[in-house]
Amino acid sequence: MAKVLVKGNEAIAQAAINAGCQCYFGYPITPQSEIGEYMGAHLPELGRTFITAESELASINMVIGAGTTGTKAMTSSSSCGIALMQEAISAMCCAEVPGVIVSVMRGGPGLGNIAPAQGDYFQALKGGGNGDYKTVVLSPSTVQEAIDLTYRAFHLALKYRNPVMLLADGILGQMMEPAEFGEYPYDDPDVSTWALDGANNRPARNIVSLHMPEGAMEALTNRIFEKYEKIAQEETTFEGYKLEDAKLVLTAFGTVGRIAKAAVNKAREKGMKVGLFRPVTLFPFPEKQLQETAKNTDMILDLELNKGQMLLDVRSAVFGACPVEFFGRTAGGLLTPDMIMKKIEELYSKLGTKTEAGVN
DSSP states (O other), rough: OOOEEHHHHHHHHHHHHHTTOEEEEEEEOOSSHHHHHHHHHHHHHGGGGGEOOHHHHHHHHHHHHHHHTHHHHHEETTTTHHTTTHHHHHHHHTTTOEEEEEEEBBOTTHHHHHHHHTTHHHHTTTSSSSOOOEEEEEEOSHHHHHHHHHHHHHHHHHHHHHEEEEEEEEEHHHOEEEEEEEOOOOOOOOOOTTTOOOOOOOOOOOOOSOOTTTTHHHHHHHHHHHHHHHHHHHOOEEEEEETOOOEEEEOOOOOHHHHHHHHHHHHTTOOEEEEEEEEEEEESOOOOHHHHHHSSSEEEEESSSSSSSSSHHHHHTTTSSEEEEEOOOOTTTTHHHHHHHHHHHHHTTOOOOOOOOOOO
């Protein structure tokens, strides 16, 4: 299949359609509004459901309703809109309702601005809803990867009966680059054993997030965390770039990963042994793989468009194996390869024997 020039948001929308998304519910907010616009233009002509909801709360609860029937459903929003969905996302995890949530990050906190940022890592990974739960989070760095991970998001949502979030930022949502739409590559699981499809010929089923009998909630939580462990074992992915002999390893996610890769190439041209470790799944985080990388390098430099959110997971994974430094910008301030290169040169001159891990 030939590549086409496509905007990130529209690529995500078309990939969702190709993945078999039957229902889209959303509320417009910059910088992801093109997703809803594209779905509104194409889903009805395919006989599928498109609804512009009255709010983000309504849209995520519509996803819950569709998801309980085993239907592939999706919503999308940005930052402050995703914040309004947190209670429902917690309920989805508890009730084991599948669904895909696309979050295209903008500057914050509060209403912030419409510039691209990565300040919603905590929101996606740690969650603003109540209780113990995890959302599977996938982080694309290119338009092609956004397509591929949208396919994967729908599959994982059904496979594990859990909400899956595609976490992008305004750069990826608005940029255009060549990409190709292959066929949906997954064999999805049978949902007939749990989906609500009418109880004429079977016992009644309940999909709820309220469990009042003594011990019931604890038993459920323990079981879903066993599921999360299985996800970590089977679904963790990352990109390693020029790590084999790297004395300085950059960590970054999303579009900062591709910017960091350009800086790695610049550093290599100058004879500096620099590599990149980019998590593709943010949950599950590639903790074991990063720890092994840290044992074989002299220093890690974490790069983010925030004040250091993934940094906490990087430090936890490294667990003192090498020093960890941080360099970032926030609220729409962008990192460039030249900025990163300047930081690399500053740190590379200090490299020597491994010392106790620290953060600058």
